[in-house]
Amino acid sequence: MRIVSLLASGTEIVCALGAGDWLVGRSHECDNPAWVRSLPRCSEPAFDVSVSSRDIDREVNRRIRSGEPLYKIDHDLIARLAPDVIIAQQHCEVCAVTPGDLTPGVRGKKVVSLSAYSLKDIFASIEMIADALGNAELGLKPRMQAEACSTIWSLQQRMERVRRLIAGRPRPTVALLEWTDPIFAMGNWGPELIETAGGEPVLGTPGEHSRAIPPELLRDADPDFLVVAPCGFDLERSEAEQAVLEALPWWDDLRCVREGRVVFADGNLYFNRSGITVVRTAEILAEILHEIVSEHPSEGTCWRWYTKPRVRV
Numbered sequence: 145m146r147i148v149s150l151l152a153s154g155t156e157i158v159c160a161l162g163a164g165d166w167l168v169g170r171s172h173e174c175d176n177p178a179w180v181r182s183l184p185r186c187s188e189p190a191f192d193v194s195v196s197s198r199d200i201d202r203e204v205n206r207r208i209r210s211g212e213p214l215y216k217i218d219h220d221l222i223a224r225l226a227p228d229v230i231i232a233q234q235h236c237e238v239c240a241v242t243p244g245d246l247t248p249g250v251r252g253k254k255v256v257s258l259s260a261y262s263l264k265d266i267f268a269s270i271e272m273i274a275d276a277l278g279n280a281e282l283g284l285k286p287r288m289q290a291e292a293c294s295t296i297w298s299l300q301q302r303m304e305r306v307r308r309l310i311a312g313r314p315r316p317t318v319a320l321l322e323w324t325d326p327i328f329a330m331g332n333w334g335p336e337l338i339e340t341a342g343g344e345p346v347l348g349t350p351g352e353h354s355r356a357i358p359p360e361l362l363r364d365a366d367p368d369f370l371v372v373a374p375c376g377f378d379l380e381r382s383e384a385e386q387a388v389l390e391a392l393p394w395w396d397d398l399r400c401v402r403e404g405r406v407v408f409a410d411g412n413l414y415f416n417r418s419g420i421t422v423v424r425t426a427e428i429l430a431e432i433l434h435e436i437v438s439e440h441p442s443e444g445t446c447w448r449w450y451t452k453p454r455v456r457v
Contacts, residue, residue, distance in 0.1 A: 145277060145284070146227045150187055150217075153266075153419025154231035154258060155180055157273050160420045161291040166277070169225045173376070176413060176421065184225065188216045197374060197385060198325040217245055229276050233258045260418035261351045263303075263333050267296045269418065295420075302423045302438075303340055309436050310342030316368035316433055318343035319400075322354045322375050322416060324385040327362060330354045330373070333422065334415065341429030343369065363394050369433060370400045371447075373411030382408045383448065406450035407432050414446060 148169035149155040155174040158167060170183045190213050191203050207214055222230070234242050234257045246255070256276045258269045274292035278285035318338045322330040329347035331354045338345040346365045347357060354375075362370075372389070374382055386408070389395055400406050409415060414425040427438035428446050443449075 145229070145279060146225065147229045147231065147277070148186055148222055148225055148227040149174060149231040151231050151233045151258060152176065153260075153269070153417050154233070154256070154273060156417070156419035156421065157270050157295075158231070158277070160295050161270070161274055161277065161288060163277055163288075163291075168227060169222060173412075176419075184221060186218050186222050186225075188218075190214055190216050193376070196325070197323060197388060201323070201326060213245065215245060219246070227253060228279075229253070230255045231258070231273065232256070258418070261332050261353075263336050263422065266333060266418045266422055267299070270296055299420070299423045303426055306340055306342075306426050306430050306436075306438065309438075310430055310434055313342050313434055315342055315344045316405075317346050317365070318369045318371065318429075318433065319347050319362060319365055319367040320345065320371045320373065320415070321362075322373065322411065323356075324372065324374055324388045326356045327359050328354045328375075329357050329361075330415065333418065337415075337422070337426045337429055340426045341433055343429065343433050359392055363392075363398065366399050368400060368403075368405060370398070370406045371409055371415075371429070371432065372407065372450075373409040373415035375411055375416040377411050378413065379408065379410040379446065379448065382411055386450065401450070404449065404451075407447050408450060409447035 145166040146168045147158060147166045149158060149167060150171040152171065152173040155170055156176050158164060159177055167180060167183055169186045170180055171187045172185050174180050193200060204214065230253050232242055232255060254276060256273055258272065260266045260269055271292050274288040278288035320330040320334050320338060322328040331348045331352040335345035335348050335350035346367050347361060372382060372385060374385060395401060414421050414428060428442045430436045431442055432447065
């Protein structure tokens with residue numbers, strides 16, 4: 145079995161199912177587990193993503209309007225890798241490669257297209273990939289079904305452990321931002337993770353796409369905690385968005401800013417990814433909201449407190 149995964153969460157799931165050895169190619173975003181970075185890269189961004197969050201948003205919207213691609217896909221490389229299965233996604237045309245981005249010849253392969261709006265959908269994605277890899281001719285179906293059941297059960301048990309640990313504690317309000325300029329409130333599975341970790345989500349709508357909101361909605365919500373985890377940004381890149389938020393005229397007046405409850409987090413690996421790390425995200429949130437540490441502390445590696453308030457002049 146040969147797999148090319150053009151979706152970071154798909155790569156995580158393949159490895160969790162014990163099928164990592166079958167991976168022969170990856171997307172530019174696939175980075176977990178770390179060893180997959182040694183695989184051939186089959187995609188790249190079609191434009192400079194090192195620019196500001198505002199400029200990224202403008203260029204993405206311009207390309208969508210004009211029909212220009214967001215990703216460069218090395219179709220020749222994929223053809224040489226000769227995969228039996230290709231993993232892509234149809235949830236969001238911005239976040240990762242979709243089946244429509246592939247040439248007809250590549251689409252002729254077995255393509256698993258994932259779409260996750262909720263935790264239930266993420267668990268279903270594990271079953272979908274296991275089913276695609278369960279080649280009956282090779283006798284793999286029973287093994288992959290068993291791996292899927294075991295993986296889902298383990299993730300659900302970890303979720304339940306978080307719920308037990310936070311039971312009976314006060315539930316602070318939490319705003320989770322998936323982008324800063326413009327401000328996007330995280331929807332999809334984000335509110336579920338906040339609830340699992342003992343918080344009350346505000347702004348984002350569970351089971352629906354993340355959406356841009358007027359900044360004043362954040363001001364009016366005035367949450368107890370603010371978690372900033374821009375889509376595709378690691379921790380250091382997320383922290384670079386401080387200046388964007390500090391430019392808001394009412395930033396210093398937010399309760400979470402005054403009380404030191406603003407967090408910048410690794411959105412790329414945790415908050416925005418519909419894969420195996422989603423459970424770790426719930427554990428991270430429980431540590432932020434309730435100082436409950438699961439396995440090992442995540443502060444400093446997965447998230448950091450905002451500690452550099454603006455000085456008024």
